[in-house]
Amino acid sequence: MDRLSTLLSQFGVRANLFYSGKLCGLSTYDGAEGRGYIHLLQAGSVTLLGPDRKDLLLIRPSLIFMPRPSRHQLFAGESEGAQLLCATMEFEGGVDNPVSASLPDCLVLSLDELPMLADTLKWMFREAADSHCGREAALERLFELLVILLFRHLLDHHQLHTGVMAGLADPRLSRSLLQIHNSPHLAWSIAGLASESNMSRAAYAVHFRAVIGQTPADYLLSWRISLAQKRLREGRSITLIASEVGYESPSALARAFRRKTGYSPRDWMKDVAGGEEGAMT
Structure with a gap:
């Protein structure tokens, strides 16, 4: 795609x-x-x-x-x-x-x-x-x-200058971002992502942060947790979600989820459900 x-x-x-x-x-x-x-x-x-x-x-x-x-x-x-x-x-x-x-x-x-x-x-x-x-x-x-x-x-027309949309418009970053988006389950390293973009590891890390506004590791975490949140909303089990987004176990996903959001997956879903009920009343 x-x-x-x-x-x-x-x-x-x-x-x-x-x-x-x-x-x-x-x-x-x-x-x-x-x-x-x-x-x-x-x-x-x-x-x-x-x-x-x-x-x-x-x-x-x-x-x-x-x-x-x-x-x-x-x-x-x-x-x-x-x-x-x-x-x-x-x-x-x-x-x-x-x-x-x-x-x-x-x-x-x-x-x-x-x-x-x-x-x-x-x-x-x-x-x-x-x-x-x-x-x-x-x-x-x-x-x-x-x-x-x-x-x-x-x-x-390169009208955005930061964030993932700006990264997708960047010819050096777009390929590695596409790999992250397509294959979040793989054990990506900065060296591996830099190779996808035909850049050195150091140059890639600096350029990625300048354009995206996050380090490659932080963006990979954000993407995986965003996918996990979407699948939780869809009613998928955390056991199935974990392997899809690159974690060896549900507990590993739960730790990453808490690190990113401040909530456990279960508490996050309760918060989302409460917010949606409030919006409907």
């Missing part, structure tokens, strides 16, 4: 359409659902009051991408208004998954800077304007496609 498909096969995205139409006035999003947001400004102008509390006026068709839950507001004047298409999104593995964790809090891009997304955007706006049966389901799948194409754009 390619560098992006491998990542998304483990931590795919799911979108839910929640607004299509003209906004006049103020709309507030508190992030309480535990999901990220995608807002598409098709026409008109809108002011984004973002997580950094700075106002950003958008007068051109634009994409607002917030991969994690974030309180923000959109304001459009009563006279002109803003034509919007909006969805929430969540990644498999919860809010701390490796994909969203490697992205900035908020990306705002003009649609004319995203030629790779042009055909999909036309399809989405046409679908939003019509009243065909299955409209909502189609738009949600198109939002998911839009996220994948956005990631492809970010990788191809």
Whole structure:
């Protein structure tokens, strides 16, 4: 599999359409659902009051991408208004998954800077304007496609400078990251990963930390524990998970899990279950 498909096969995205139409006035999003947001400004102008509390006026068709839950507001004047298409999104593995964790809090891009997304955007706006049966389901799948194409754009144009997405865009690091993602069960060493990237051990360790923001060993641990968390959410037993993610026994996985999260797998699952119940009430 390619560098992006491998990542998304483990931590795919799911979108839910929640607004299509003209906004006049103020709309507030508190992030309480535990999901990220995608807002598409098709026409008109809108002011984004973002997580950094700075106002950003958008007068051109634009994409607002917030991969994690974030309180923000959109304001459009009563006279002109803003034509919007909006969805929430969540990644498999919860809010701390490796994909969203490697992205900035908020990306705002003009649609004319995203030629790779042009055909999909036309399809989405046409679908939003019509009243065909299955409209909502189609738009949600198109939002998911839009996220994948956005990631492809970010990788191809090297627009992210730290985190795993930046590493996947780096020709020297992408191969070793792909090996980690594909084969977390193997006993990877820094020397082995450096060899995959055709670098010396010392140069690889320095470059990896500079780009990813973690040492290779820390990233390998993070990836394995993220996979373990995803599989725990899916109801898999810790005995089966341990060998899949590179640990010789459930107790070895439990020790690594506690070192990374501060919780045992059992206590972590109780905490997750409690949080999900609270979000539903």
